[in-house]
Each structure stands twice: as C-alpha cells, then as structure tokens.
Amino acid sequence: MTDPSATADVTDRPSGAAESVVPQRVREFLDSTETPCLVVDLAVVRRNHGALRSALPDARICYAVKANPAPEVVGALAALGASFDVASPGEIDLCLAQGAGPERISYGNTIKKRRDIAHAYERGVRLFVTDSEPDLVNIAEVAPGAQVFCRILVDNKGSRTPFGRKFGCPPETAVRLLRQARELGLDPYGVSFHIGSQQLDPAAWEHGISAARQVFEGLAGHGIALRMVNLGGGLPGSYTEAAPPLAEYARRIEQSLDRHFGADRPDLLVEPGRQIVADAGVLRSEVVLVTPSAADDRRWVYLDVGRYNGLAETEGEAITYRLRTSRDGDPCGPVVLAGPTCDGDDVIYQRNVYELPLTLRGGDWVDLLSAGAYTASYSSVCFNGIAPLATYCVDGDERA
Amino acid sequence: MTDPSATADVTDRPSGAAESVVPQRVREFLDSTETPCLVVDLAVVRRNHGALRSALPDARICYAVKANPAPEVVGALAALGASFDVASPGEIDLCLAQGAGPERISYGNTIKKRRDIAHAYERGVRLFVTDSEPDLVNIAEVAPGAQVFCRILVDNKGSRTPFGRKFGCPPETAVRLLRQARELGLDPYGVSFHIGSQQLDPAAWEHGISAARQVFEGLAGHGIALRMVNLGGGLPGSYTEAAPPLAEYARRIEQSLDRHFGADRPDLLVEPGRQIVADAGVLRSEVVLVTPSAADDRRWVYLDVGRYNGLAETEGEAITYRLRTSRDGDPCGPVVLAGPTCDGDDVIYQRNVYELPLTLRGGDWVDLLSAGAYTASYSSVCFNGIAPLATYCVDGDERA
Numbered sequence: 055m056t057d058p059s060a061t062a063d064v065t066d067r068p069s070g071a072a073e074s075v076v077p078q079r080v081r082e083f084l085d086s087t088e089t090p091c092l093v094v095d096l097a098v099v100r101r102n103h104g105a106l107r108s109a110l111p112d113a114r115i116c117y118a119v120k121a122n123p124a125p126e127v128v129g130a131l132a133a134l135g136a137s138f139d140v141a142s143p144g145e146i147d148l149c150l151a152q153g154a155g156p157e158r159i160s161y162g163n164t165i166k167k168r169r170d171i172a173h174a175y176e177r178g179v180r181l182f183v184t185d186s187e188p189d190l191v192n193i194a195e196v197a198p199g200a201q202v203f204c205r206i207l208v209d210n211k212g213s214r215t216p217f218g219r220k221f222g223c224p225p226e227t228a229v230r231l232l233r234q235a236r237e238l239g240l241d242p243y244g245v246s247f248h249i250g251s252q253q254l255d256p257a258a259w260e261h262g263i264s265a266a267r268q269v270f271e272g273l274a275g276h277g278i279a280l281r282m283v284n285l286g287g288g289l290p291g292s293y294t295e296a297a298p299p300l301a302e303y304a305r306r307i308e309q310s311l312d313r314h315f316g317a318d319r320p321d322l323l324v325e326p327g328r329q330i331v332a333d334a335g336v337l338r339s340e341v342v343l344v345t346p347s348a349a350d351d352r353r354w355v356y357l358d359v360g361r362y363n364g365l366a367e368t369e370g371e372a373i374t375y376r377l378r379t380s381r382d383g384d385p386c387g388p389v390v391l392a393g394p395t396c397d398g399d400d401v402i403y404q405r406n407v408y409e410l411p412l413t414l415r416g417g418d419w420v421d422l423l424s425a426g427a428y429t430a431s432y433s434s435v436c437f438n439g440i441a442p443l444a445t446y447c448v449d450g451d452e453r454a
Numbered sequence: 455m456t457d458p459s460a461t462a463d464v465t466d467r468p469s470g471a472a473e474s475v476v477p478q479r480v481r482e483f484l485d486s487t488e489t490p491c492l493v494v495d496l497a498v499v500r501r502n503h504g505a506l507r508s509a510l511p512d513a514r515i516c517y518a519v520k521a522n523p524a525p526e527v528v529g530a531l532a533a534l535g536a537s538f539d540v541a542s543p544g545e546i547d548l549c550l551a552q553g554a555g556p557e558r559i560s561y562g563n564t565i566k567k568r569r570d571i572a573h574a575y576e577r578g579v580r581l582f583v584t585d586s587e588p589d590l591v592n593i594a595e596v597a598p599g600a601q602v603f604c605r606i607l608v609d610n611k612g613s614r615t616p617f618g619r620k621f622g623c624p625p626e627t628a629v630r631l632l633r634q635a636r637e638l639g640l641d642p643y644g645v646s647f648h649i650g651s652q653q654l655d656p657a658a659w660e661h662g663i664s665a666a667r668q669v670f671e672g673l674a675g676h677g678i679a680l681r682m683v684n685l686g687g688g689l690p691g692s693y694t695e696a697a698p699p700l701a702e703y704a705r706r707i708e709q710s711l712d713r714h715f716g717a718d719r720p721d722l723l724v725e726p727g728r729q730i731v732a733d734a735g736v737l738r739s740e741v742v743l744v745t746p747s748a749a750d751d752r753r754w755v756y757l758d759v760g761r762y763n764g765l766a767e768t769e770g771e772a773i774t775y776r777l778r779t780s781r782d783g784d785p786c787g788p789v790v791l792a793g794p795t796c797d798g799d800d801v802i803y804q805r806n807v808y809e810l811p812l813t814l815r816g817g818d819w820v821d822l823l824s825a826g827a828y829t830a831s832y833s834s835v836c837f838n839g840i841a842p843l844a845t846y847c848v849d850g851d852e853r854a
Contacts, residue, residue: 120796120838141796144839163796163838165756167742168816186745188816210798217798219749250798342567345586349619356565362832369769369799396520396541396563398610398617398650399769416568416588432762432834435842438520438563439544442835 075378075423076336079450087446089340089419090359092430094122096130096449098334099426103134106289106326109304113322116160118287119145121327121427122335126447128152131330139325142166143173150177160284162246162325164189164205164221172196183246183284185223190231194238201243202235203284204228206269208262213250213288214295215372222247225265229272236278244282244320245269252328252373253288254295256303260310262286267314283311284323291332292424294374294406300329328427335426337364337375337443341418342394352388355410357420360393360400364443365422366432368402375422381411395438475778475823476736479850487846489740489819490759492830494522496530496849498734499826503534506689506726509704513722516560518687519545521727521827522735526847528552531730539687539725542566543573550577560684562646562725564589564605564621572596583646583684585623590631594638601643602635603684604628606669608662613650613688614695615772622647625665629672636678644682644720645669652728652773653688656698656706662686663707667714683711684723691732692824694774694806700729728827735826737764737775737843741818742794752788755810757820760793760800764843765822766832768802775822781811795838 076084083093106115116139117131123145128138129152138149139162149159156178161171164185171182175197182197184190185205193200207222223231232242247262263283270280285307290297311319339359347354359365367373386409393400410420433442476484483493506515516539517531523545528538529552538549539562549559556578561571564585571582575597582597584590585605593600607622623631632642647662666683673680685707690697711719739759747754759765767773786809793800810820833842 123836123839140839142794142839144836144841146839148839163794165742165792165794165796167740167758186743188743188745192816215798218801219747220754220792220798220801221796340567342565343586343588345588347619354620358567366834392565392620394542394563394565396565396621398615398620401618401620416592430835431837434766434832435830435835436523436544437831439523439540439542439546439548441544 076421077450079448080336083446083448084336084338084421087338088444089338090357090364091444091446092335092337092364092425094124094127094331094335094426094445094447096126096334096447099127099130099331100134102330102333103131103136105300106324106329109300110307110322110324112319113285113324116162116323116325117330118162118325118327119149120431122331122445123148123431124445124447125152127331128154143170146174146177146179156180160323166192168192168196175200181243184231184235185221187231187234190235190238190240194235194240198239199241201241202232203244203246203282204231204269205246205248206262206265208247208249208265210250212253212255212258214252214254215367216250217248225268225272228269232269232273232278232280233276242273242278242280244280244284246284246286246323248286249288251288252290252293254290254297256298256306258288259285259307263307263310263314270320280320282321282323284325287325287327289326289329291328291427292376294376332424332427335424335429337422337425337429339420339422341414341416341420343416344414347390352390352407354392355389355414355420356392356394357402358394359422359443360395360402362393362395362397362400362434362437363440364425364429364433365393365402367428371403371406374403374406375425377408377410378421378423379411379414380418381413384411384413386410387412394440397438476821477850479848480736483846483848484736484738484821487738488844489738490757490764491844491846492735492737492764492825494524494527494731494735494826494845494847496526496734496847499527499530499731500534502730502733503531503536505700506724506729509700510707510722510724512719513685513724516562516723516725517730518562518725518727519549520831522731522845523548523831524845524847525552527731528554543570546574546577546579556580560723566592568592568596575600581643584631584635585621587631587634590635590638590640594635594640598639599641601641602632603644603646603682604631604669605646605648606662606665608647608649608665610650612653612655612658614652614654615767616650617648625668625672628669632669632673632678632680633676642673642678642680644680644684646684646686646723648686649688651688652690652693654690654695654697656703658688659685659707660710663710663714670720680720682721682723684725687725687727689726689729691728691827692776694776732824732827735824735829737822737825737829739820739822741814741816741820743816744814747790752790752807754792755789755814755820756792756794757802758794759822759843760795760802762793762795762797762800762834762837763840764829764833765793765802767828771803771806774803774806775825777808777810778821778823779811779814780818781813784811784813786810787812794840797838
C-alpha cells in the first residue's frame with residue numbers, strides 16, 4: 055500500500071485531448087453501452103505485446119492471465135504465439151480453449167491443491183513454480199518429471215502494490231528445494247522472483263537477478279545447472295504517476311543480466327499482465343450523484359463503479375487512474391470520488407485529491423483510463439445487488 | 455478498520471464442541487460438498503429474526519438484503535412478514551420475486567440514479583432514504599408523494615467496520631432537507647442513522663437517537679411532525695471478540711428512546727443484516743498447503759478461500775471468524791492464514807495470531823463459523839480463475 059499520510063494532487067485532465075487518448079472505435083462503443091463497462095481494445099493488447107517482444111527479444115512472454123482473463127484477450131495473445139502464466143485450473147482451461155498448447159502454459163501459483171497439479175499435468179502442462187517442500191512433493195507425485203522453478207523472496211520497494219511475505223523463499227531454501235526436486239525426479243529448471251506490481255523503479259530487477267545468480271551458483275556446487283530466470287511481472291500501466299518508458303526497464307534488466315550472468319545467459323521468462331492490458335482498457339462509469347460535503351469544499355462525486363464492481367485496486371488508493379469526463383474543459387474543483395454501494399469502504403479517492411468539472415452532475419460520464427488490468431475479474435458477483443463489471447472487446451486497425 | 459497496531463490472541467477452538475456449534479444437518483451437508491462453500495441454516499435465520507422481534511417488539515424489522523441476498527434467505531424472512539432494506543433495483547426485484555410486497559421495501563441507499571428511483575416507484579416502493587438535495591429532487595420528480603427519511607451522520611466509535619463520512623448529513627441539514635421534502639410534495643417521515651456494522655457497544659445508539667430527536671424538534675418548529683426513527687444496523691454476529699447479548703442492546707436502545715422521546719414514541723425501523731444471517735452460516739474451506747515460515751515459527755496455512763472469494767471482511771482483519779478444523783483436539787501452534795490467489799493482499803490473518811493444530815495439512819478442512827453475512831455476495835466473479843463462493847441453504851426443525 056501507499057503511504058496513507060501522503061497527499062498527492064493528481065489533477066489530470068488533458069482538456070480536449072480525449073480524441074488522442076481514446077481511439078474512435080472505443081469511443082463509439084462506450085457511447086452506445088450501459089454503464090459501468092470496460093472496453094478493451096485488442097489492437098492495443100497486440101501493440102503492447104509487440105513492444106515488449108522488441109524491448110526484451112530474448113524473453114519468453116508469459117501473459118499473466120489474472121490481469122484480464124477475457125477470452126478475447128487470451129485468444130489474441132495466443133494467436134501471436136504468447137505463453138501464459140496461470141494461477142489455477144480455471145485459467146489453464148481458458149488458455150487451452152483459446153488455442154494455447156499446454157507447452158505454452160506456466161503454472162505460476164505457489165499455492166495449489168494436489169488435484170490442481172494433477173489437473174494441469176493431465177492436460178499436458180509441464181512447467182510449475184514452487185516455493186515450499188509440501189508443494190514440491192505434490193508436484194513430484196502427480197506431475198512426475200515436470201520442470202520446476204523456485205520462487206525466491208525479494209524486496210518489493212518501489213512497487214505500488216507490493217506482495218509482503220506471502221510468496222517466495224530465501225535463496226538458500228531455493229537451493230535446497232531444487233536439489234530435492236532432482237532427487238524427486240523433477241527437472242530443476244530455474245528461479246523466479248517478483249519485484250511487485252506497478253513497479254516504478256526500472257532498476258528494481260537488479261536485486262532479484264543477483265539473488266537468482268546466487269541460487270544458480272549454489273546449485274552448480276551440487277552439479278545442477280539451472281537454465282532459466284523468470285523475471286516475473288511489475289512492468290507498469292499508465293496511471294496518474296508517470297512511469298519510465300519500457301525501453302528503460304529493458305536496459306536496466308539487460309545490464310543486471312550482463313552483470314550477473316555475462317555470456318552465460320539463461321533462458322528468460324517474463325510475466326507481464328498490467329503492461330499488456332492496462333492501457334488497452336477504458337472503464338466507462340456514470341455519475342450517480344454529486345453532493346456538497348458537510349466538512350469542506352470538496353464535493354462528493356458518486357460513480358456507478360467502485361471498490362466492489364471493478365475498482366478493487368483503489369483499495370488504499372494504490373492505483374490512481376487517469377480520468378476524463380463528459381464535462382472536460384469546464385472549470386474544476388476538488389472532489390472525493392466514491393462508489394455506489396452502501397459500504398463505507400467503497401470510497402475510491404479521498405486522500406488523493408482529484409479535480410473534476412464544477413458542472414459535473416448525475417447522468418454525466420466519467421471514464422477511467424488504462425483500466426484494462428485487475429478490474430473486471432475482481433468484481434463481486436452481486437454485492438448490494440449490483441451486477442459485475444461487463445467487459446467488451448473491440449478490435450481494429452491500429453492506425454484507425 | 456481496527457487499530458493496525460493492536461495484536462490480539464484469538465485462539466478459539468472449542469475442542470470437541472463442534473457438535474454443539476454446528477447442527478448435524480449442516481455438518482452432513484458440509485461433508486458432502488465441494489469447497490469452498492457457504493452453508494446457511496434457514497432455521498437459524500428464522501430464530502434470529504424471532505429473537506430480534508422479541509427484543510424490540512415495537513420495531514419494524516427491515517432485513518439488510520446486502521448481508522446475504524440468497525433467495526432462500528430472503529424468502530424465509532418474507533414468509534415471516536419481515537420488511538427489507540434494499541440498496542439497488544437488483545435487490546428490489548429479488549425481494550418482490552421472493553414474495554415481499556413493495557410496501558415492505560425500504561430503499562435504503564442514499565446513492566441512487568434517477569432511473570433507479572423510477573424503477574422502485576414503478577414497482578410500488580414508496581419509502582426512500584436521502585441525505586442530499588440532488589437525490590431529494592430526483593425522488594420528488596420520479597417518486598411523487600413518497601415517504602422520505604433523512605440519514606444523519608453519527609459517531610461510529612465501537613464499530614469493527616465504521617462508515618467514515620460517506621453517508622449521512624448533519625442534523626441541521628436534515629431539517630433543511632425534510633422541510634424541502636414537504637415543499638416538493640413528499641412526505642417527510644423520519645430520520646435514520648447507522649452507528650457502524652458489528653457494533654460492540656450497546657450504548658452506541660444513544661447519540662443517534664439524541665440527534666434524531668434534535669431533527670424532530672427542528673422540524674416541529676416548522677410545523678412538520680416526523681413520525682419515524684430508523685435505528686439502522688450494527689447488531690453483531692458471533693466472532694472471536696465476544697459481543698454483549700441482544701437483550702442488552704435492546705435495553706440500552708429502549709432507555710435512549712425513553713430519554714429522548716418519552717411517551718411520544720415514534721415508529722421504529724431497524725435494519726439488521728449480520729444479526730440475522732451471520733450466525734446462520736458456516737463456510738467450509740479446504741487447506742491447500744501448510745508451509746514453514748522463513749521468518750519465524752508461524753506456519754503459513756493457505757486455504758482455498760480468501761479475500762477475493764468470500765472473506766472480503768477480513769480486509770484490515772476487521773472481522774475475525776471463529777474456526778474449527780478436522781484436526782481439532784491435536785496440539786496447536788501459531789499460524790498465518792492466507793487465501794489461494796497470487797495476490798499479496800490475499801492474506802486473511804497475520805496481525806491476529808490464530809493457533810491451529812500442528813497436524814494440519816493439505817486436504818484437511820477448516821470451517822469459518824458465523825460466516826453467513828457479507829461473504830458470498832462479495833466474491834469476485836473469477837479472480838485468478840477461481841469460481842465465486844457457492845451458497846447452499848439447508849432447513850430443518852430447530853430442535854433437530
């Protein structure tokens with residue numbers, strides 16, 4: 055979570071710039087659809103995938119399906135030859151149904167039931183993460199001979215949504231587990247780490263790559279040659295806080311790989327979610343009500359989307375979306391943004407002060423930009439009787 | 455949210471007491487069903503409704519549908535003659551479909567679109583909350599002549615899940631709005647307040663009742679006689695932290711009503727959600743994995759339920775469920791409890807130290823008791839490819 059004491063002024067209304075931000079095909083769709091809804095532009099998904107392939111040409115791209123499991127998104131990436139980082143049997147079945155062969159699936163959740171591993175293995179999946187002995191033993195028993203990589207715990211500093219200590223083990227434990235993997239008949243393939251989602255520091259991978267090298271050396275001492283480093287996710291989407299360009303991330307990652315692996319370069323995996331799909335999505339909401347505040351001059355703007363039907367990542371105001379409204383260009387004033395439920399926690403931005411048009415009223419629309427990742431799939435099934443956020447995918451020529 | 459600096463020891467395993475806690479008809483169902491799932495005992499729903507009717511015989515009970523919108527729960531309460539507090543058109547339609555007439559529906563969300571009000575009015579709903587002029591004007595225009603009550607902002611101290619400043623207006627604003635309501639042709643009926651969910655202080659209603667009296671007097675000065683006080687929700691479920699008995703809440707509420715209204719007793723509404731349905735539900739989860747901690751002696755116990763598929767109220771560890779496991783009776787040690795997704799925030803209890811059997815392992819079950827409220831309807835549609843929490847209702851003779 056972000057520091058709750060900080061107050062940021064995140065006025066971000068590119069007046070008159072709506073046309074350059076949102077392609078016409080998306081705008082047309084938004085204007086014709088019930089709110090709230092998420093519209094994903096598949097052309098942008100493909101462009102972002104291509105940009106990452108250019109930036110990190112040696113890395114195998116495993117799309118983190120959890121970021122947006124819309125079948126059209128998975129299908130578009132499968133058609134480009136992408137691989138997939140999956141969290142559950144449900145995500146495996148989705149990828150297979152969308153044309154990705156099992157050899158392109160990496161089971162990237164350290165928390166899996168024995169029968170989930172069996173489900174994956176029966177469908178041909180042969181690549182699994184692990185970070186604990188009980189999980190490793192399960193893999194050995196129900197996915198004999200599979201490739202495994204071990205997730206190590208690294209510093210999440212610089213991430214807007216860090217992971218805490220839930221995942222990953224210390225490098226010395228990874229050495230022990232990957233030795234045990236070989237004893238259990240598995241193929242100890244490599245090491246993964248995750249420097250935290252929406253990572254704004256392009257140098258953040260250095261520590262993980264250094265720790266990965268340590269595990270490689272530890273195993274070399276036992277006659278085991280690891281062959282893979284999984285760089286995890288963390289590449290950013292475009293929110294109010296500017297992130298460095300993708301090329302800068304790639305440059306710093308390449309530097310760290312050179313420093314720690316030199317000519318002995320391992321296979322690389324990368325697990326982008328947000329980088330692929332965040333900027334491809336626009337979330338259209340309707341203003342339900344604008345009311346004066348009892349306490350100060352900040353109006354309360356209530357939208358028909360909130361914490362429980364799409365904006366889960368505004369918990370702690372971790373992710374600050376850029377906004378555009380149907381009244382852009384009119385004079386602005388500060389607001390508190392809140393969602394539509396009878397839940398006191400369903401407030402979107404209160405610490406971060408957004409400025410929105412003074413003319414804004416019920417029935418107007420507010421678009422949340424770069425909302426393609428970690429939104430629709432988080433929606434509650436029906437909290438407060440409100441339907442989950444609908445996703446629509448549009449497609450078109452990138453130059454349109 | 456609770457104070458994040460506090461650390462509570464919430465060891466709560468009534469060894470051998472499983473039979474007394476969970477009726478046999480529920481246990482049989484749990485043992486035959488895929489996890490995770492919520493089983494709601496309708497006999498307990500009816501018993502809790504009856505207990506509240508006995509404790510506050512003068513109050514009209516409006517079940518807060520948001521707490522658990524399972525059609526069977528709504529139907530069971532409708533059959534008992536209950537009224538309903540609804541948050542959206544979806545909840546209105548649900549109540550009507552379950553046999554509650556529109557005269558038994560209170561539209562209790564201050565945040566509603568103009569067309570949502572129209573939806574309600576067209577179906578016969580005539581009772582609406584408000585706390586702002588734009589909403590009031592919408593009600594007057596599309597629900598002409600309706601009864602309105604005004605929500606005032608009160609102190610939430612003592613609540614495990616307070617509301618902040620999202621809802622309610624100061625008493626002086628309520629006076630202004632209810633005067634305006636009459637000018638707009640509406641029927642200014644009364645005042646509501648909410649002292650925060652899972653309220654552990656039975657005296658907490660005093661402040662709201664006192665403020666309501668103030669609004670009554672303010673309007674009397676303008677020749678308007680209000681007739682209703684809506685006591686809101688806040689009555690507790692049974693979690694690790696003991697709550698006073700229901701009778702104590704009723705006694706303190708009656709005292710406050712006597713103090714402020716005397717013989718001039720208004721109509722009373724009460725909006726229980728948790729009090730009706732929390733203790734009626736048992737959530738059965740499966741242990742996915744138990745792993746050692748790298749940092750200390752607390753094992754990590756990963757369940758197949760977490761923040762995103764049912765345990766939303768463990769955000770900030772606000773609600774601490776009582777647990778029972780398939781290994782109860784064995785020696786225990788401290789654990790961190792976490793959910794199944796690849797999300798670092800999907801940790802259930804870390805600050806609160808639970809003790810669970812040292813023998814616990816993958817495939818065992820853990821039941822979360824009193825989990826009938828604010829669980830299933832919060833579930834995400836498919837985050838990490840995981841299905842929403844299923845709800846099953848069982849029924850039977852209370853003495854069985």
